[in-house]
Amino acid sequence: MLDANLIREDPERVRRAIMDRFYDVSLLDAFLAADGEWRQAVDAANRLKRERNRVSQQIPALGGDEKAAKIEEMRQVSEEIKSLDARISELDALRQESLLNMPNIPHHSVPVGADEADNIIVKTWMKERDFGFEPKEHFVIGEELDIIDFARGAKVAGSGFYVLKGDGARLERALINFMLDLHRQQGYREVFPPIVVNDDSAVGTGQLPKMADDMYQMERDGLWLNPTAEVPVTNLHRDEILDASELPLRYTAYLPSFRREAGRHSDTRGIARVHQFNKVEMVKFVRPEGSFDELESLLTDAEAVIRALELPYRVLLLCSGDMSFHASKCYDIELHAPAGGRWLETSSCSNFTDFQARRAMIKYRPEPHLKSEFVHTLNGSGVALPRTMVAILENYQNEDGSVTVPEVLRPYMQGQRTIG
């Protein structure tokens, strides 16, 4: 959520940002109209309330006709206040609706562009492997080795769900443990939050109201299945004023994530796009002044996972039109999947600046006694498991159909060197 004061003071800057992101500029005009009227109404209501407070305090001391007259007068004032307050809450709802749907302002270093074609490749790491044989797609490998079972996943839960079996399940568990251990060494505190979140949390990080269709909803209990650990972990500190001395706060969490992928035809076979997947996530709460440096170190920390696994990848700086709406700047890490010749988005590292903090009311006090300010929040996947699994199976496959276990994972698999 943007600062209402910023929008009032510099609406053209906000208009530019909305246009660069290809959002509807009418959001801005709707806000400005509602906000102007809202402020007038608040001021009018405040005047009446002041009058009512003043007179109400005098009433007990009055007597007879004078008292009756004042009571009657205040009865009418109260009616006016009531209708003004109703109007105020209508207008405020309009303001909030515009605000909640208005995207964050891109950082000046973000390229302006419409879609993924305008993203910038920042770096490419490790040359692609020369196989000497025709590499198989991961879902072929998975089924041949009997470590991924799509049919039974569909039977148990539905299309888009799968079962990891045997060494496939062990490899998944090894990856989770490896990633958490690495992030812990990098200075992140491990947490394991709830896998469901309430409305306030989903609004706080920006999934609601825009992304409601992408989340699984448990209507009966008013809860949502976790779409990304960014949500529960960032909301750990919702409605809190953090102690400046404890910043930056760094958390890492392993958590299953759920996406409905509504409207997307899952024409992609395999596990690259599924409804439930594991992810290890990093979340930071930092002082505003250093947040873009923190984004660079977050990216470095995420890259360390891929480098340790010795997988080919590249890093993209997303353009204004391709970023998720709550990010101010975002890098994607894409793994190379040789069989399909595809680059798979495996991590997103974003600086949300104060956008989430303002929604979720996460503040800190820069100096004792000074006014509290919003922190900046950042989030990076470190990393999404299924696509990492795809990259491992395809890059580490051998001609005999087996898959070599990446060296860094072997300690997590009792020293096992190959699968199959």
Next chain:
RNA sequence: GCGGAGAUAGCCCAGCCUGGUAAGGCGAUAGACUGCUAAUCUAUUGUCCGUAAGGACACGGGGGUUCAAAUCCCCCUCUCCGCGCCA
């Protein structure tokens, strides 16, 4: 799920029955004073509107009654205790 007790400012806690506009304490910060970083005194320590002066709002959340609600009524959330059920 049932019964009981609770939720008040950064923290603790009074006020609720009997409606009159949040008492007191602790901590933190600033200032005053003082041989002293102690003690004491004063101010500040939530949100919003306003350039400001100032004002409004805020007693878990939302409604209602009333000239006036922390206080009375209704709904909801969470916490604690007991019972039930349960991996």
